[in-house]
Amino acid sequence: MATFGPQFGDDDKGRLEVEPHGPGRVDVFFTPSEARLRAAGRFGDPTARVLLLRFDAKKESTTLFPVNTMPTSGSFLGPKHDPIISIELVEANGLASIVDDFNDSEHFVLPTTVDEVEMYLNECMPSGFTKDPNFGLGLDRTLTFIIQALAQIDDIEHLRLTDAKTLEVSRSEDGKTYEMGFQLFDELRRGAGRFDDKARMSSRKKKKQLAYSNLLHRLDKDTFPLKLFEREPDEIAETIGRTIVDAKLSENDRAAVVGLAKVAVRSSLNTQRGAIIKLHDEIELASIDELIAHVEAKLAVKTSEPQWQKLFEANPFILDMAFNVPVLMLQGQAHVGGKKLTGAGEKITDFLFANQFTDNLAIIEIKTPGMPLLSSKEYRSGVYGPSPDLVSAVTQVLDQINHLQSDIFRLKALNPEHRMESFGIRGVLVAGVIPEPARKRSFELYRSALAGISIITFDELLAKLRSLRALLASDLSA
Template sequence: MYDAESVFNPSFRLVPSLPNEEPSRDLYMETFFNLEEPDAWYPYPENRWHRLARIFPDRIVTYPVFTNPHAQRYLTYRHGRIKTIVYEMKYVQDLPESSDAALTLIDMYLTSRIWNSSNFGLGLIKDLEPICAGLMRVPDLNTLVVTHDDQIKIDRNCARIPERQLDDLRRTFDKANRRLKERIRVAKQWHVRNALLAKLAPSQFPALVQVTSTGEMVEYRMASTKPSPAMERQQRQASVRTVRQNARQIAKDAPHELLNLHAEIERVTLANMIELFEKKLQQQLTEAHWQRFFEDNMFILSLLFARPVKLLHTQFHAQMSGIDGSGAQIGDFLFRELGQPLAIVEIKKPSSPLMQSSAYRNDKVFGPHAELSGAVTQVLYQQTALRSNWLFHQTRLQGSQPDTIKCIVICGTTPTEPEPRRCFDIFRHACKDVEVVTFDELLDKLRLLLQHLSHDKTNNEGDTGKQS
């Protein structure tokens, strides 16, 4: 007979496999019952002991159960439908010859950071129970195999998961538990301060206020101080998520406010784009960088056109290369305007010179710089190449025609001196098939658009005030 405490230290026995079976050892755990006497427990006969594990030279097969005889779930499977957990060993081991040797082998491989001890029925520790609970959502799955490779997969009725993955999950769960405990600790301190200290010594312990929009007691501040930048950022993100999740309902309940919010977002986005553009103009950036910038902000290039446009290709081949790799004509951007016309946009740099530094005749006539005239010639050549190779391109440019191909060059900044500027305007207006736009002119287009949007905002606010 056993008392209520000694049943928590059951005996174990080891049984070898039969000669015609794969060599193994079965580890059985002693089990108990009582006769309505809380302090009197009796052992079952050995043929009713629970087989806790079967040990092979290369793996340990466990059958985890609950081992508290005082609980109703005594000897039921610890992980529900996941009745078997197999641990694959890295190296082949000699089979144990005694129950103590078997327990030592199990303790050596099934470490306490992941596994329960043999006395507690093996299986995953309590913090890792969500793993088996999740596995039970997969139909017909009843076995977990812990491996040493890097593959997570299902093999028939088995889920194969690396031991390293289980350990990573354990660390993640531990971190979450520590954070939760810290939140609870802070919450208790907050309640003590507000419920007791603020009333006992209000000047020394003024009440704290919550600053989270969700009501979680995560961070607290003095009522007279500002929230931290991190908390302000979290609040803004929470506000954005709230609006996004409730956009349809807001459109029904407050359509005017939603339109105003949309317009304000557009204004702020445009202002940020202008600020970024201005900063980039002050730097010495490459053509490739500017190409990526315009590709990420295609709206800027759309301002070059009077009609809606669609980007067809970046770094497009107007003419393919020869067999030796030479002769290719590669353009920066190929657009299609509303309808069938195409448009080529070539990007240079803000620092690209537009006019010659010295006058061509007297002190008033300045010729175009080679970089500008070369860019103009380049897009005209690409235009011609597209038309000449149209039979090759038409399958990829369905819906377009080569009759009208607009050419645009974005290059340099507008000359500040009167005569070079006048000559620049004369030259580009004489380029019949090519439009030349400077980087600062593109920026001015954005500024003008922002000015109009801001003016509309002022008018709308005035109209709203009159209505109210």
């Protein structure tokens, strides 16, 4: 049979030595077995005797100095839980004392022999600790996560467990000792035990299913039909935990979370309605945030008309905000002067909308944020005329409205799947950004005087998105 690492016989036991140091204090030293010292190349080394344990009755404390006893390790006989050097156990009346009635002198009941030390380790050491000196004492290997957490704190060298605390923690004045209560330690220990038990149970179930699916189901699918993996109640909740760090989720994790939410939403409405509504609001808020970021990024660089059209096609509700009534987008790049909406035609508008209640049509033409809205030169003092580009764009929209009005009956006949009316076709032009303060008045006067056509700027659309985002955020926090 294969073996790994150095193998030792029954004589692989180290030696304990007890040394009293005045009233109320006893030190216990440990020397590894000769077999381990030889394996480590330190046989006969006088420094191979290390302090392992200290009883201090005056401080009502027992201090462990956990030691690495693996001879193949580079830190042999060094701190087992580096950088933690010691673990102090402080309990009121943990070490008994007796007062002599004759002369009022105090005597302490401490382990003074090797047998008494071994009895203390076996019977008095708290759960969660290694009790065999040959393994260097210290925390049980299932609790090394505690040491790993403390190792992230600069300058921490000692751990103190005390019955003077419950769930709170603190740091000593010199910054070298981390203090916690026995109650918190026990909760961590029991929690770790539950995790380990559930992990082992889950592993057994997965192995059982793996064997069933591959050994039995493959042999006879009728006798051994494929079974779904059954989960224990609260298993998913405990796996996820109370806090989810999205940055650590893989794409498979995200897909699983979304898929689980999708299948569970209907069955969870009765018991989790409030949480589901909040989830819906969070999704909407995240979508708005992403959209705002996209619009801001496109405004910061020179973006072509087709690129803006593609963004609005993917997010048509941005253009909804150009209207004061609910609308439905019928077609992007719609042919309004010819045959079908999606076929060849003489006149093409960027977007064709219809009022959801009256079916009245509206067209939207998209330009770019960089399109000038006003002439560069003053016409009169403080008065600026519309730019040639803006006048041409307005004329283009008017021309599209005219063709749509003229061809409405043919379009309705060729597109029966759409409900369309031409009671008063509206035109919307998305172009430019709000001019500088000295020119705002001229721009507002011009666009307010237009009949049947509205001009909205790209920065106004962005402002509407931000207002919608603020509204959603306020509802979410309420």
